[in-house]
Amino acid sequence: MPSFVNPEKCDGCKALDKTACQHICPNDLMVLDKDKMKAYNQDPSQCWECYNCVKICPTQAVDVRGYADFVPMGASVVPMRSTDNIMWTVKFRSGAIKRFKFPIRTTPEGKAEPTGGFAADSELDSTALFTEPASLGLPDVWTK
């Protein structure tokens, strides 16, 4: 199904204007049932399994169950994303478990500076984009 929500863990993001999963889903699938104050996926057949709702959930209430029309049951893949790395736990149908950890970024969150520290002094009428030629590592932009 794609993403599904554990009702014991979901707190509806405490009635903020929208839930975290609703904020992030690129396909507008996660919604809040305001009576139950629980989130759910309104159209599992349009879910890409991008895991963005899983990664962003503050209470780890969202998980993914493989598509029922071609994935055998019993496996799970669970991420734990921090500010600079992500850890994955892969559980096989056989019960075997593998764990992987990968870096995700090298700078503090929110600090991506548009020029990247490259000189930004080119002219509007030149072929150079705003950080060029510095960001190319070349003296000039190539031309024929």
Add this chain to the structure above:
Amino acid sequence: MTNFETVEVKTDLLILGGGMAACGATVEAAHWAKKNNLKVTVVDKAAMDRSGAVAMGLSAINQYVGLKDGANTINNYVDYVRNDLMGITREDLVANIARHVDSSVHLFEKWGLPIWKDKDGSYVHEGRWQLMINGESYKVIVAEAAKNAVGADNIYERVFITGPLMDGDRCVGAVGFSTREDKFYVFKARAVVCAMGGAVGVFRPRSVGEGAGRAWYPPFNSGASAAFTLEAGAEMTCQEVRFIPVRFKDAYGPVGAWFLLFKSRATNALGEAYMQTRRDELEKWGPYGKVKPVPANLRNWLMMLDVMDGKGPIYMQTAEAIKKIAESESDPKAAKKKLKELESEAWEDFLDMTISQAILWAATNIQPEESPSEIAAAEPYFIGSHSGASGAWVSGPKDLAADEYFWGYENMTTVKGLFAAGDASGASSHKFSSGSHAEGRIAGKAAISYIVHENPPADANFGDIEARKAEVLKPLVTYTENVGKTTQADVNPAYILPKMYMMRLQKLMDEYAGGVTAQFTTSKQNLERALELLAFLKEDADKLAAPSLHELMRCWENKHRTYQAESHVRSILFREETRWPGYYFRSDTPEMKNDWECFVNCKYDAKSGEWEMKKVPIKHLF
């Protein structure tokens, strides 16, 4: 719909989309706008942190030319792209992106993207043009730089753009609606960058149940760019050049690392490697059958021939590849360490960009170092940034473009003030994530340059806004007025719900325009039948009904897909040959012909509903 507020936003440059190309356009345009005291506004249907094709992440950057290290030349890249597309390429556009793409990659690294490095500090290449990355947060990082450049106040998220605002032959903005609140949006602008991605879901997917959303390219790329540029009257190109990716079957996990980095072979069920056993077939495809690497569509084609001969399933021989690499190590201890490394790299490849494939492997107890894994051709996609080529026909750069390909501002479509980048611009394939960002930057700068030099008026004839509002919101009215006429909301003779409309489109495209069930084969007669059925569908689009804002978005997404579908069918019909046999096969014109070594361009007249098709010659840069 009197209760829908109309929100008017006036700006100088309007950027539509939030993916890699839109983020490139934003970070670049924001710089030049500040210098020239202009305003930039960005509109995204989702949240920029995780919107577009890179929403999930990526495990590789597929375009890095390496100019500063002298690794390759621009000419090398142009040759690679032209050959892969069987000669149909705008060399000026490909060269323009190639000369700027390294700059975007170097920025990504400064912004915080971890790019793999070897012992000497050089980038680790997956292949000649591809770099390995830890790309889980690739899109978050790229969006962050764009957002920091333009400022949060200038970004409208969760606003769905339905179509352009036109003043005669000039694009002066766009209209749309909020998917969160009862608001109709009117964006009035002096120039517009269209970067709303490619099209998925035009053809019936292999999985039609719950797994329908597991498209290789994201299901939320729904043809908005093609619809926007077509409706504006822009000339389009290569609308016949769809892309069919061969990927790990069903979950569509990436194969690039396996083929390029791990040097894995693909074989049929009998253990025969079709790239060897079918080699003679390549002779039929002119000079393009002789180049290395073999063009993607021809690799597909050799595999499809095996499948049609009943020699499937097709397997990626992962265990054999891993064994070979481990054996090349000096001693058993080093080999064991290498094996562990490879295992982690193989899983990261999926976990970074196609997590479903990791679930599928785990659910079927696949350990790649022990057993092979099935691959297959997916359904057709429209993705001009990858190995397809569909998109708008845009101006090249002054110093590289032939006279016929140049009309003043880089990446401006044939409509004044309307620019296109990423999947929205055509005939410049193999730009991928990094090249789309670079192309977005090119378009963003050119659009500001256009505003500064041409000084288009902020005031324009924006047309009948109330009529546009009624048109945009009509599916909500249709639903409300008719839902009470039956006892169940999903069966009602007065309307069609967007999901069934989509399935009708997908079924006809699949059966008549060369989808999966037709083994990617079509013909003049089949395409003409597709047009007859499309005509009925287009009429019924007036009866689309939406019970909610979410469904209103679905209605418009499918109207957009219909534009992509029709331009595709008409372009395949017009090109009387088979040029990309592994993308589609015209059974009535089964061979490649020299007199079709040209672009097929098309134009739609929104007023009359007429289409104009034409051949456009190819001009070489080198």
